Amino acid sequence: MAAHPLPLVHPQRILLVALLIIVLLFLAFPVYFMLVTSLKTPGEAYRLPATLFPHQPTLQAYPFVIKAWSYWRTLANTVLVAGLASFGATLLGGIAAYGFSRMNFTGKSLLYAAVVGSMAIPAMVTLGPIFLAYKNLRLLDTHLGLILVFMAEGIPVAFLTLFSYFKAIPKELDEAAAIDGCSLVNIFLRIIMPIALPGVAVTFLLLFIAGWNEFLFAFTLTITPSTRLLTVRLFEIPVRADANTIPYDLIAAGGMLILLPLVPILLRVQKQLVEGILAGAVKE
Amino acid sequence: MRLVPNQPSRSVPFSGRLADALSGANAVAYCLVLPAILLRLGFTLAPAIQTFWLSFTDKSLMASGRFVGLANYAAMLSDKTLIASLGFTIFYTAASVAAETGLGLLIALLLMRQVRAKWISNFIMLLPWVMAPLLAATVWKIMFYEDGGILNQILRDAGIIASPIRWLSDANTARFSVILVTVWKNVSWVALIFMAALAALPKDVYEAAEVDGTNAVQRFRYITVPMLRPTIFLVLMFRGMGEVQTFEQIGGLTRGGPGTATQNLAYYAYQRFFQELRYGYGSAINVLLLLLTALIGGFFAWRMYKASSR
Numbered sequence: 405m406a407a408h409p410l411p412l413v414h415p416q417r418i419l420l421v422a423l424l425i426i427v428l429l430f431l432a433f434p435v436y437f438m439l440v441t442s443l444k445t446p447g448e449a450y451r452l453p454a455t456l457f458p459h460q461p462t463l464q465a466y467p468f469v470i471k472a473w474s475y476w477r478t479l480a481n482t483v484l485v486a487g488l489a490s491f492g493a494t495l496l497g498g499i500a501a502y503g504f505s506r507m508n509f510t511g512k513s514l515l516y517a518a519v520v521g522s523m524a525i526p527a528m529v530t531l532g533p534i535f536l537a538y539k540n541l542r543l544l545d546t547h548l549g550l551i552l553v554f555m556a557e558g559i560p561v562a563f564l565t566l567f568s569y570f571k572a573i574p575k576e577l578d579e580a581a582a583i584d585g586c587s588l589v590n591i592f593l594r595i596i597m598p599i600a601l602p603g604v605a606v607t608f609l610l611l612f613i614a615g616w617n618e619f620l621f622a623f624t625l626t627i628t629p630s631t632r633l634l635t636v637r638l639f640e641i642p643v644r645a646d647a648n649t650i651p652y653d654l655i656a657a658g659g660m661l662i663l664l665p666l667v668p669i670l671l672r673v674q675k676q677l678v679e680g681i682l683a684g685a686v687k688e
Numbered sequence: 689m690r691l692v693p694n695q696p697s698r699s700v701p702f703s704g705r706l707a708d709a710l711s712g713a714n715a716v717a718y719c720l721v722l723p724a725i726l727l728r729l730g731f732t733l734a735p736a737i738q739t740f741w742l743s744f745t746d747k748s749l750m751a752s753g754r755f756v757g758l759a760n761y762a763a764m765l766s767d768k769t770l771i772a773s774l775g776f777t778i779f780y781t782a783a784s785v786a787a788e789t790g791l792g793l794l795i796a797l798l799l800m801r802q803v804r805a806k807w808i809s810n811f812i813m814l815l816p817w818v819m820a821p822l823l824a825a826t827v828w829k830i831m832f833y834e835d836g837g838i839l840n841q842i843l844r845d846a847g848i849i850a851s852p853i854r855w856l857s858d859a860n861t862a863r864f865s866v867i868l869v870t871v872w873k874n875v876s877w878v879a880l881i882f883m884a885a886l887a888a889l890p891k892d893v894y895e896a897a898e899v900d901g902t903n904a905v906q907r908f909r910y911i912t913v914p915m916l917r918p919t920i921f922l923v924l925m926f927r928g929m930g931e932v933q934t935f936e937q938i939g940g941l942t943r944g945g946p947g948t949a950t951q952n953l954a955y956y957a958y959q960r961f962f963q964e965l966r967y968g969y970g971s972a973i974n975v976l977l978l979l980l981t982a983l984i985g986g987f988f989a990w991r992m993y994k995a996s997s998r
Contacts, residue, residue: 424798424809427791431876432812434827435819437838441830452836496724503720510714515725522732524985526933528954529974532742532961533735556731559724588716617820619936624962635820638940652830659823670814674807677814681877682884685926 497562825940
């Protein structure tokens, strides 16, 4: 925005840089403190006053939490549920977005309003009836039940994000392919999807992250430890048999074990993620 | 019974119009759009309707549910904890959304000027965004520990406080702490939205204003803010609907305490429904939550529409 950059040492510039550093510290510090706490020995994690650096860094909290949580099993559950649900929501939402971006049909604006309007229904409002229905349908404590709920949760995001991507692809492309005798399915799979593939991939990732982090449904609709997902484990603090102190190192290590698998995504496709976030929110 | 068409111009009988709607292009379009929409409505609209129905019954784990009219709503009026949690929900939503919007705009303005090492600031911004709300609450809870916890330790070493702050055990401070965690978790998303909106603002307006001798504050007040209005309403809409139904931060940090100081509608409804198994009363509270959310969403969607069509 500034037409000419300010010189390096300028009071206004120093003030702005200082503000920026304060803001970034505020955002990063809790994550930093979780990391260092997870690397402390049990004694140091509980010792007060709290320390900013681990004196004897150790990884011993991690194997303990991995065992107490049955981490690998829980991780597999989470990847399965979040992955399949995101795939389904991206597919269904994408097909619907394609229909909305290319066709006119009776009741189009009403159906659009229904999808967008359904975003104003809080999860808490739907949770009770879904729980009662699942009890009758024997879907309680099943991964299928969670996948269906997560899919439904993800559909508006997939729809709005992909709608904005598809609208940017010129209609003439479809029309030319149709004249060449290409069927609708072929147009969608072989022309639109390849062009929109970055958008589709980002949509999948956004939904995957949302599913990874979902707690309310995952907590309420599962009962047995073997079906539970990662965030739900956060509610079960692992305890050492011989200790009666709060195991901060274990809690922090558990948090890291939930955060760490997502960090490569943040580093590798950061720009695309940001674009995806914007495509879903800022319409038109 | 025969349906009489309202408008004389549309003299095709209803069945004819229905057949028309299902023929040709319409049928193909419905095949594409309906699976997603039906799944979505089946898991949102249908349960919401059932919540309405349940709120007029006394259904619980034991009772199969009798129609009791407005009895649940009458009971809500004399439920002091419910009134208090409605008050806290409104206060919490207004305070966190205001702080997120203000701070998010500030962060966006700061980051707009930064050119080097953008991936680091972007990475830091995305960290709170990518964390589950319950994980955010867990992390902060470790830092909130009162006697010698890290936050109190840093504040004391910096000479800002003399005695430890009771982050979660004092009613007013606990309210502040819950808001702080929510703002930390969601401010990045707001900043990202504002950064995109700022980047899309026309540059020539700023250049012209600069030539006219305006200062940065004037340009912000009279150019940036008016042009950002649709974006500001978009942020208020999404964050308002998000914060009003907060559950994880309350459950992870305070469980509504101390006392009922941080009890909000979503948490209170959850306890009635799933802990006391009073499905009817819990649903009546959820109807209130639904109306509040729809009110916030509808109001800001309307303001956004008006601001962007001007």
